[in-house]
Amino acid sequence: MSSYSPENLSLAESVLMGVKEEPGEPLGLFFWICVGWVGLNIFGAIFANVLPLQNPLYGNFNLINAAPSLHHLFGTDDLGRDIFARVVYGARVSITVGLGSILIGYGIGAPLGMLAAYRRGRFDAILTGFMYLLLAFPAIIATIAILSFWSPRSLFKIIVVIGIASIPLVYRVIRTATLSVATKDYVIAAKVQGATDRRILMKELLPNIAPIALSFFLIGVATIIILEGALAFLGLSVNPPTPSWGNMINEARGVLSQNPWLALFPSLALCFFLIALNFIGDRIRAHFDVTEVKL
Amino acid sequence: MSDDNLLVVKDLTTTFKTSGGDLTAVNHVSFDLARNETLGIVGESGSGKTVLSRTIMGLQPRINTTVSGSSILDGFQVVGASEDDKRSIWGTEVAMVFQDPMTSLNPVMKIGKQIDEALRVRLGMNRQDAKARAIELLELVGIPSPVQRYSAYPGQLSGGMRQRVVIAIALACSPKLLMADEPTTGLDVTIQAQILNLLDELKERLKMSVILVTHDLGVVATRTSRIVVMYAGRVVETGTTRDVFYHHRMPYTRALLESSPKVSNKSHTRLVTIPGRPPNLLNLSPGCSFAPRCKYATDRCHSERPELQPSIEAGHSFACWNPLPVNAEATLP
Numbered sequence: 001m002s003s004y005s006p007e008n009l010s011l012a013e014s015v016l017m018g019v020k021e022e023p024g025e026p027l028g029l030f031f032w033i034c035v036g037w038v039g040l041n042i043f044g045a046i047f048a049n050v051l052p053l054q055n056p057l058y059g060n061f062n063l064i065n066a067a068p069s070l071h072h073l074f075g076t077d078d079l080g081r082d083i084f085a086r087v088v089y090g091a092r093v094s095i096t097v098g099l100g101s102i103l104i105g106y107g108i109g110a111p112l113g114m115l116a117a118y119r120r121g122r123f124d125a126i127l128t129g130f131m132y133l134l135l136a137f138p139a140i141i142a143t144i145a146i147l148s149f150w151s152p153r154s155l156f157k158i159i160v161v162i163g164i165a166s167i168p169l170v171y172r173v174i175r176t177a178t179l180s181v182a183t184k185d186y187v188i189a190a191k192v193q194g195a196t197d198r199r200i201l202m203k204e205l206l207p208n209i210a211p212i213a214l215s216f217f218l219i220g221v222a223t224i225i226i227l228e229g230a231l232a233f234l235g236l237s238v239n240p241p242t243p244s245w246g247n248m249i250n251e252a253r254g255v256l257s258q259n260p261w262l263a264l265f266p267s268l269a270l271c272f273f274l275i276a277l278n279f280i281g282d283r284i285r286a287h288f289d290v291t292e293v294k295l
Numbered sequence: 296m297s298d299d300n301l302l303v304v305k306d307l308t309t310t311f312k313t314s315g316g317d318l319t320a321v322n323h324v325s326f327d328l329a330r331n332e333t334l335g336i337v338g339e340s341g342s343g344k345t346v347l348s349r350t351i352m353g354l355q356p357r358i359n360t361t362v363s364g365s366s367i368l369d370g371f372q373v374v375g376a377s378e379d380d381k382r383s384i385w386g387t388e389v390a391m392v393f394q395d396p397m398t399s400l401n402p403v404m405k406i407g408k409q410i411d412e413a414l415r416v417r418l419g420m421n422r423q424d425a426k427a428r429a430i431e432l433l434e435l436v437g438i439p440s441p442v443q444r445y446s447a448y449p450g451q452l453s454g455g456m457r458q459r460v461v462i463a464i465a466l467a468c469s470p471k472l473l474m475a476d477e478p479t480t481g482l483d484v485t486i487q488a489q490i491l492n493l494l495d496e497l498k499e500r501l502k503m504s505v506i507l508v509t510h511d512l513g514v515v516a517t518r519t520s521r522i523v524v525m526y527a528g529r530v531v532e533t534g535t536t537r538d539v540f541y542h543h544r545m546p547y548t549r550a551l552l553e554s555s556p557k558v559s560n561k562s563h564t565r566l567v568t569i570p571g572r573p574p575n576l577l578n579l580s581p582g583c584s585f586a587p588r589c590k591y592a593t594d595r596c597h598s599e600r601p602e603l604q605p606s607i608e609a610g611h612s613f614a615c616w617n618p619l620p621v622n623a624e625a626t627l628p
Binding site: 119120121184185186188189190191192193194195196199203204207208210 | 352354357358382383385386387389390391393394395398399400401402403404412413416417461464465467468
């Protein structure tokens with residue numbers, strides 16, 4: 001028994017240090033490659049203006065629709081702008097929208113979901129009914145409608161609108177996760193030890209739904225980045241010439257036959273980023289799904 | 296008399312609103328419990344044992360539940376008390392040991408922290424004192440090398456060890472009443488006796504009262520001073536452990552006793568079972584709820600419900616129209 005006592009690590013510590021908590025599924029090498037890739041993307045997005053990149057807005061009209069070369073790694077677009085620089089800068093908008101919106105969704109949806117699942121009763125019934133009403137309304141149409149009329153468009157407004165649209169989704173996932181934990185004996189045990197509701201929510205429920213919340217968070221970021229791409233494709237995201245992965249693909253549409261590179265690279269960037277996020281989310285869920293040891 | 300009693304339960308009734316109508320899980324239950332006494336509550340699954348034990352502490356579900364009657368714990372009326380008021384007795388007056396130690400510990404919190412919690416929040420101890428006390432408690436419940444175990448996660452302990460931890464948590468604020476709801480059902484047979492002995496020993500050492508809720512008569516036989524037998528939410532027989540085992544009057548008690556295996560049986564003896572199933576609590580007959588399964592049942596049993604009536608021994612009563620004769624001494628364990 002003493003053979004496995006020394007790892008006194010919290011969940012977060014063991015994720016960061018890669019220490020295998022009890023059985024679970026091992027995270028695996030590919031998990032860390034994905035984490036590295038996501039990290040690289042975020043690093044690029046944050047430090048895009050410091051990195052030795054070309055100006056993403058400068059058009060060299062002598063070199064339009066160029067194929068990849070040493071000077072322009074991903075080639076140039078129909079205005080002679082460096083695609084590599086634009087893809088890196090594009091990550092800024094995509095990742096900001098993805099993270100920002102889901103943070104709004106979690107900021108409001110998660111506490112409400114936990115509270116509703118813990119309190120039950122009328123509060124839960126009314127709130128859940130309302131959220132399902134919101135879910136029944138197609139979010140993408142609502143988002144498009146609001147963004148078309150709320151001008152001038154800005155990154156902030158896009159984040160707010162998508163963020164609000166994500167609240168019922170987050171609410172539903174968190175509520176369901178909390179429901180399954182809230183009826184466990186250890187929650188009742190904490191209660192009969194005199195723990196306050198606030199304590200039960202923070203110490204008993206939150207840590208136990210954290211793996212599900214984290215994994216849905218990452219999948220949510222991925223979904224919203226796609227949504228931003230779709231909005232950009234419809235011309236409803238940030239205004240050109242600011243690049244985002246979505247509006248780059250949109251712009252590439254017109255010159256697809258002359259310059260396939262222009263569509264290819266932002267699509268690949270989007271694709272790899274999403275695969276990595278989804279994979280990380282899925283791994284974390286599988287890894288921490290088993291909270292009980294099979295003795 | 297009432298000064299001696301730690302717990303006085305009177306006409307306690309718990310009703311759940313369900314889609315099929317009102318379901319009365321606990322029906323006018325009355326009993327009391329002296330200080331430093333162990334009381335057994337026995338009955339089949341679905342007889343209302345667990346709901347009763349939770350209602351006594353005020354732990355019934357918050358929604359769609361009505362409770363009437365009274366449950367006075369050390370002078371505190373639990374029925375109708377607010378959550379905040381009940382919180383003041385939970386842990387310090389009454390604590391609970393659960394059925395399944397696999398689910399009654401938070402899997403992502405170190406066991407030491409789970410004991411600490413109560414000590415720091417309820418007793419206002421500082422971090423060092425709480426840790427020292429937690430280690431003391433772990434030692435008290437017989438966990439080897441408590442200092443190392445303090446920082447173990449529940450997943451790293453065996454079932455028996457976990458149940459010891461659950462008991463340590465329950466004891467943290469020195470409760471006067473320990474409610475043990477099927478404390479051994481989730482454990483291996485070899486561990487069951489250890490845990491029961493531990494509870495017994497702690498009860499003596501800490502001067503607690505214990506309510507042992509179980510379906511296993513073997514568990515209560517030697518460890519309780521009195522027994523309450525429940526059927527379909529009602530008390531059908533109550534008395535000292537000796538009277539219930541040897542002088543029972545209610546056929547249901549007899550049936551329960553007969554259906555537990557005995558060492559004295561010849562090998563390959565067929566185990567006696569009670570025919571039929573426990574009644575549907577949503578539509579109980581006007582008569583005795585056990586009548587449909589009872590071999591002594593008469594017409595009166597089906598139409599009129601018997602109330603608890605005293606037997607010849609002091610404190611022994613039963614609810615039956617056709618009780619077993621007084622000297623129905625059974626050959627039982």
